[in-house]
Amino acid sequence: MTRVRSLNVVGFAAVFVLLFAFPYLGTSGYQVSLASTVLIAAILAATVNFLAGDGGMASLGHGAIAASAAYGAGWASLQGHSVTMQVVLAMGTGIVVTLAYALLSMRTNGIYFLMVTLAVGMVVYGLAYRLSSVTRGENGITGIQRPEFLAEPWAFYLFVVVSFLAVTLALLVVSRSPFGAGLRGIRDSESRMRSLGYYVPAFKLVAFMISGTIASYAGLLSVWHTHFVSPSSAEVHRSVLLIVMVILGGLGTTMGPLVGATIVVLVENVLSNSVERWPTVLGLIFVLAILFARSGLVGSAAKLAKRLRDRKSPGRPPGDPGQLTDTPVSGANPSA
Amino acid sequence: MFEPVFLAQQALNGLSFGALLFLLASGLTLVFGLQRIVNLAHGAFYMLGGYIGIIIATTTGNLLLAAIVSMIAVGVTALVVELGLLRFVRGQEMPEVLLTIGVMFIIADLCLAIFGGDPKTLPASASIQGAMQIGALTYPWYRIFVIAVAVAIGIALALIQSKTRVGAVVRAGVDDREIISAMGVNISWVFTGMFVVGAALAALGGTIGSGVLSIRPGIQNDVLLYALVVIIIGGLGSIKGAAVGAVLIGLIDAFAKAWIPEFAYFTIFAPMALVLVFRPTGLFGRTA
Numbered sequence: 165m166t167r168v169r170s171l172n173v174v175g176f177a178a179v180f181v182l183l184f185a186f187p188y189l190g191t192s193g194y195q196v197s198l199a200s201t202v203l204i205a206a207i208l209a210a211t212v213n214f215l216a217g218d219g220g221m222a223s224l225g226h227g228a229i230a231a232s233a234a235y236g237a238g239w240a241s242l243q244g245h246s247v248t249m250q251v252v253l254a255m256g257t258g259i260v261v262t263l264a265y266a267l268l269s270m271r272t273n274g275i276y277f278l279m280v281t282l283a284v285g286m287v288v289y290g291l292a293y294r295l296s297s298v299t300r301g302e303n304g305i306t307g308i309q310r311p312e313f314l315a316e317p318w319a320f321y322l323f324v325v326v327s328f329l330a331v332t333l334a335l336l337v338v339s340r341s342p343f344g345a346g347l348r349g350i351r352d353s354e355s356r357m358r359s360l361g362y363y364v365p366a367f368k369l370v371a372f373m374i375s376g377t378i379a380s381y382a383g384l385l386s387v388w389h390t391h392f393v394s395p396s397s398a399e400v401h402r403s404v405l406l407i408v409m410v411i412l413g414g415l416g417t418t419m420g421p422l423v424g425a426t427i428v429v430l431v432e433n434v435l436s437n438s439v440e441r442w443p444t445v446l447g448l449i450f451v452l453a454i455l456f457a458r459s460g461l462v463g464s465a466a467k468l469a470k471r472l473r474d475r476k477s478p479g480r481p482p483g484d485p486g487q488l489t490d491t492p493v494s495g496a497n498p499s500a
Numbered sequence: 501m502f503e504p505v506f507l508a509q510q511a512l513n514g515l516s517f518g519a520l521l522f523l524l525a526s527g528l529t530l531v532f533g534l535q536r537i538v539n540l541a542h543g544a545f546y547m548l549g550g551y552i553g554i555i556i557a558t559t560t561g562n563l564l565l566a567a568i569v570s571m572i573a574v575g576v577t578a579l580v581v582e583l584g585l586l587r588f589v590r591g592q593e594m595p596e597v598l599l600t601i602g603v604m605f606i607i608a609d610l611c612l613a614i615f616g617g618d619p620k621t622l623p624a625s626a627s628i629q630g631a632m633q634i635g636a637l638t639y640p641w642y643r644i645f646v647i648a649v650a651v652a653i654g655i656a657l658a659l660i661q662s663k664t665r666v667g668a669v670v671r672a673g674v675d676d677r678e679i680i681s682a683m684g685v686n687i688s689w690v691f692t693g694m695f696v697v698g699a700a701l702a703a704l705g706g707t708i709g710s711g712v713l714s715i716r717p718g719i720q721n722d723v724l725l726y727a728l729v730v731i732i733i734g735g736l737g738s739i740k741g742a743a744v745g746a747v748l749i750g751l752i753d754a755f756a757k758a759w760i761p762e763f764a765y766f767t768i769f770a771p772m773a774l775v776l777v778f779r780p781t782g783l784f785g786r787t788a
Contacts, residue, residue: 222594222597222598268773268776268777271776271777271780272776272780274593275532275536275537275538275593275597275736276732276736276776276780278538278597279538279728279732280732280776282725282728283725283728283729283732283769283772284769286721286725287766287769290766291766294762295762399721400721401721404601404605407598407601408601411598440613441609441610441613443605443606443608443609444605444606444609444610444613446605447602447603447604447605447606447609448602448606450598450601450602450605451585451599451602451603451606454589454595454598454599454602455585455588455589455599458595
């Protein structure tokens with residue numbers, strides 16, 4: 165087991181070394197910018213992954229949370245506030261919106277949770293579209309500047325890599341904490357956790373706040389990246405793509421969001437140049453992933469590696485206790 | 501603002517929109533009641549049904565034919581989705597819902613490819629012309645017709661569910677799948693049938709609704725949102741809940757659009773939030 169864990173740590177480190185080295189590998193400006201897009205999407209997907217993987221709560225509203233933070237930054241920039249104020253307003257807006265989500269959804273589970281987050285996300289979209297005195301309506305807000313020290317594209321890229329590393333580690337810590345264990349308990353059986361004396365809505369509220377706060381940060385990064393925010397960033401479509409990333413990468417895996425975000429962003433930005441019907445392609449990839457690679461690319465790769473390892477060391481009993489803890493992948497218990 | 505004619509007009513607007521919402525939400529809620537899945541491709545079925553209906557109505561000028569063809573075409577699409585995809589993940593709540601998202605993506609994108617991006621409406625030749633005249637109140641007959649269709653479908657669904665053998669099998673499937681299977685009913689085919697019927701209802705809504713709301717890219721999300729709000733308020737799986745929720749949301753939406761247009765988007769969510777806080781399973785939903 166220790167050998168497996170050290171292997172994971174080495175793989176994890178290798179990914180980040182590669183990410184840090186990426187701008188120095190003779191890549192073009194467009195590629196570095198695309199890599200920033202991928203990483204920001206990966207941060208957002210990681211927040212969805214945390215809620216869905218540990219909490220069993222699949223959210224269809226995280227795109228709108230990020231968008232509301234982006235609008236906070238946009239509004240601050242329109243009023244000519246300083247960068248500090250821009251950060252405060254972006255995070256403030258994002259956290260207030262997250263609180264609304266969390267309060268409305270904390271008593272629900274499964275499908276109801278999905279629909280509540282979907283509906284609140286659509287309200288955010290509607291507000292972005294119609295409250296044009298603040299959001300400038302359909303045109304969106306342009307010309308939002310990022311701080312001086314991040315002005316260079318490579319500097320911004322490295323900042324995003326550091327952010328991604330910090331978010332990944334932070335979510336890992338939360339997930340390994342007693343709080344994370346409680347959350348997984350609720351995912352597996354809410355009624356049991358209730359009878360053990362846990363106050364379930366509080367766990368859901370806190371989990372959503374953690375996830376939404378990081379999603380707001382990702383929204384701020386995205387507006388710094390593109391200098392632009394419009395209602396389309398709050399569309400359901402965005403949130404759906406986040407779920408697609410999480411499922412493609414592998415629900416509940418650490419590196420899944422990065423893998424999923426890479427695939428989706430590349431299909432959306434690169435494949436769309438040559439294939440006009442790329443949403444169909446994305447839909448097909450998604451459907452095939454659910455039918456044939458339920459635990460996603462990272463999850464399936466891990467399973468394959470485990471099978472190969474087990475074949476090499478036949479001495480180990482087949483029912484390794486370590487396997488039991490990580491089997492339930494999605495909300496498999498509708499009635500509980 | 502509060503003149504009787506104006507109020508009556510808005511009330512009729514609300515009822516006709518509510519009627520459309522009922523056609524949408526009843527299919528969604530029936531499928532949920534039996535199979536426990538929320539079909540997020542329902543809005544896409546509505547859109548596909550609307551496009552097909554408009555095309556048939558434009559070429560033949562016959563609304564009835566348009567509705568029938570579009571219901572059959574969408575029903576067949578749903579059958580393929582059910583047998584080709586959903587059967588493989590039966591009973592797994594999340595994968596089922598996520599698969600319907602993938603289906604929504606594909607149908608919406610193919611609709612854009614085939615029918616183009618321009619908004620389309622039911623041609624005047626197939627629509628019902630003229631307006632009803634009662635005193636100072638004038639109101640288009642077509643919208644009255646929409647209300648009549650929804651009422652007829654609602655009564656038919658309620659009668660089928662409570663009086664026929666098919667309805668009895670469906671109700672038994674909702675209550676206890678194991679026992680009804682043990683009694684020799686192939687519940688899997690009942691699921692398939694219900695999924696097809698739900699999609700056909702969405703197609704009917706799309707065809708008839710295209711005379712009220714134009715069909716365009718993105719409509720699948722809008723109508724899905726309204727349908728979700730209706731069934732959250734009414735309670736998942738309940739026809740009665742869908743009817744009450746649809747009328748409620750239709751009326752709230754109409755009056756909000758007339759009185760406070762800037763906040764009209766908000767007003768339909770206020771009742772939903774209240775229902776979720778005080779009765780998380782909806783007005784007529786059962787506790788799990």
